[in-house]
Amino acid sequence: MTGWNVGDMPGLDGRVAVVTGANGGLGYVVARELARKGACVVLACRSGARGNAAVERLLGEVPDAAVELARLDLGDLASVREFAYALPYERVDLLVNNAGVMALPHGTTTDGFETQFGVNHLGHFALTGLLLPTMLATPGARVVTVSSFLHTLANIDPRDLNNVRRYGRWTAYARSKSANLLFTHELARRLAARDGGADLCAVAAHPGYAETGLLTAGPRAEGRRVAERLMTLAGRIVAQSAEAGALPVLYAATAPGVPADSFTGPSFAMWRGAPAPSWRAPWTTDDAMGERLWAASERLTGVTYEALKG
Numbered sequence: 001m002t003g004w005n006v007g008d009m010p011g012l013d014g015r016v017a018v019v020t021g022a023n024g025g026l027g028y029v030v031a032r033e034l035a036r037k038g039a040c041v042v043l044a045c046r047s048g049a050r051g052n053a054a055v056e057r058l059l060g061e062v063p064d065a066a067v068e069l070a071r072l073d074l075g076d077l078a079s080v081r082e083f084a085y086a087l088p089y090e091r092v093d094l095l096v097n098n099a100g101v102m103a104l105p106h107g108t109t110t111d112g113f114e115t116q117f118g119v120n121h122l123g124h125f126a127l128t129g130l131l132l133p134t135m136l137a138t139p140g141a142r143v144v145t146v147s148s149f150l151h152t153l154a155n156i157d158p159r160d161l162n163n164v165r166r167y168g169r170w171t172a173y174a175r176s177k178s179a180n181l182l183f184t185h186e187l188a189r190r191l192a193a194r195d196g197g198a199d200l201c202a203v204a205a206h207p208g209y210a211e212t213g214l215l216t217a218g219p220r221a222e223g224r225r226v227a228e229r230l231m232t233l234a235g236r237i238v239a240q241s242a243e244a245g246a247l248p249v250l251y252a253a254t255a256p257g258v259p260a261d262s263f264t265g266p267s268f269a270m271w272r273g274a275p276a277p278s279w280r281a282p283w284t285t286d287d288a289m290g291e292r293l294w295a296a297s298e299r300l301t302g303v304t305y306e307a308l309k310g
Contacts, residue, residue, distance in 0.1 A: 004275050005247065006033050009254045013038035016089045017253075018131070020072060020124070021099025023050040026146070026207055029246035030096055030253070032058050035065035037254070039094070044072035044083060046099075074099055074123025075109035077301055084130035091138040092131055094253055097124040097145040097180075103169040113300065114162040116169075120176035122301055125183055129303035135200050136307055143202045144253045145184050149209075149265060151177035155283040158292045161300075178284055179293060180204060181263065186290035188261035190308045201260050205252035206278060207245030208266035251275035261285070 017034045021027040022043035035041045035058065043058075045051030051069040058067055070086070073079035100120045109118035128143055135141040153174035157163075163172045187202040248264040252275075258264070265278030283289060298304050 004251055004255070006036075006250060009033065009037050009250060010256065011038055012093075012254070015039045015093040016042070016091050017094040017096065018042045018044055018087070018092060019096040019098055020044045020074065020127070021046075023047060023054040025242050026246045026249060027096070027098040028054055028058070029242050030098060030249050031067065032061060032065075033246070033250055034094070034253070035067050036062050038066075040066040040089075041068075042087070043067060043069050044099070045069060046071070046073045046075075072099075072127075073110075074119045074127070075111075075115065077111050077123070077126055079110075080123055080126045081130060084127060087131070087134075090134070091141075092134045093138050093141050095128060095131055095135065095141075095143045096249065096253055097128065097143065098249065099123075100146065100176075102148075103173050105169065106163075106167045106172075114164070114167070114172060116172045116176045117161055117163065117179065120173075121179035121183065122297060124180070125297045126301040126303045128183075128187070129298075129301070129305045132200075132305060133307045136198060139199055141200045142253060142258075143184075143187065143200065144249060145180045145202075145204050146249055147180040147184075147204050147206050147263070148173075148177040149206055149278070150174050151181055151284065152281050154178065155281070156182065156289070156293060158289070158296065161293075161296060178281065181280055181284035182286070182290045182293050183297070184263075185261050185285050186287075186294045189287065189290065190294075190305070192260065194308055201258065203252045203258055203260065203262050203264070205248045205264040205275075207242075207248060208273075209245075248275040248278075 017039045019027050019031040022031040023045040031041045031043055055069050072083040107115040151174055154171045156175045156178050181204055184202050184204040191198040252264040263278045263280045264275050267273035267276035
């Protein structure tokens with residue numbers, strides 16, 4: 001894996017990829033590089049204006065790219081269902097659960113869930129479940145869920161998934177990113193236990209510390225201009241670029257032989273560098289906790305993963 005870069009990606013002609021949050025940052029880079037390798041890429045974006053701008057920009061960089069925009073609001077389960085039901089493809093080879101929010105002031109989704117848990121975990125849980133039958137029928141399909149090294153700050157609290165007892169923006173973010181890893185672990189475990197097995201592979205990745213709009217979204221939402229400027233400055237000085245941060249995600253999405261339930265991140269201190277296996281907190285591979293989160297997620301979203309129960 002040493003020194004792996006986009007030049008090492010295999011050709012993806014004929015493959016269909018869905019990338020959430022593809023209008024900017026890591027998602028845009030991931031979508032662009034998948035398209036550059038020949039995949040037909042669906043940019044799943046909440047904002048039509050930003051999504052259209054991303055498509056125009058991408059086609060300017062990769063003129064022969066096969067890309068399309070589809071609206072997806074992960075904070076609205078009706079939107080998730082509408083997106084999944086309207087997807088016109090008979091195959092989905094790759095789902096990159098990339099979109100997310102970070103360290104926002106307390107808020108709720110359309111369905112009443114705490115925003116970070118609702119968007120970062122529940123929205124992607126529902127989307128993956130709704131696309132699961134198509135992906136199970138697609139040879140070699142892969143689900144990549146983007147977590148964060150900041151998951152190490154907090155485990156989920158199954159008694160308070162919505163963070164209503166005492167809200168802390170960074171604790172809530174860390175819990176949502178731990179949920180991403182627990183979801184990947186439990187999905188991989190259930191796929192392996194499925195009758196006859198499954199060709200679908202569930203993996204996770206993280207970008208380290210990458211300079212994207214995610215860094216300043218929280219301070220901007222609260223009007224904390226000094227904090228916003230400090231985060232911008234830190235991003236420029238310390239963080240790696242979005243292009244570099246996207247490499248672990250692209251590796252997890254396309255490299256041959258990526259193990260199920262693996263967690264790929266930057267090689268240097270989970271911070272920056274070429275893709276490498278990343279350390280993860282032990283609670284993210286806890287079977288009992290994974291089962292509890294899964295059961296709660298099915299109940300909250302109404303998406304029940306029937307294809308794994310046969």
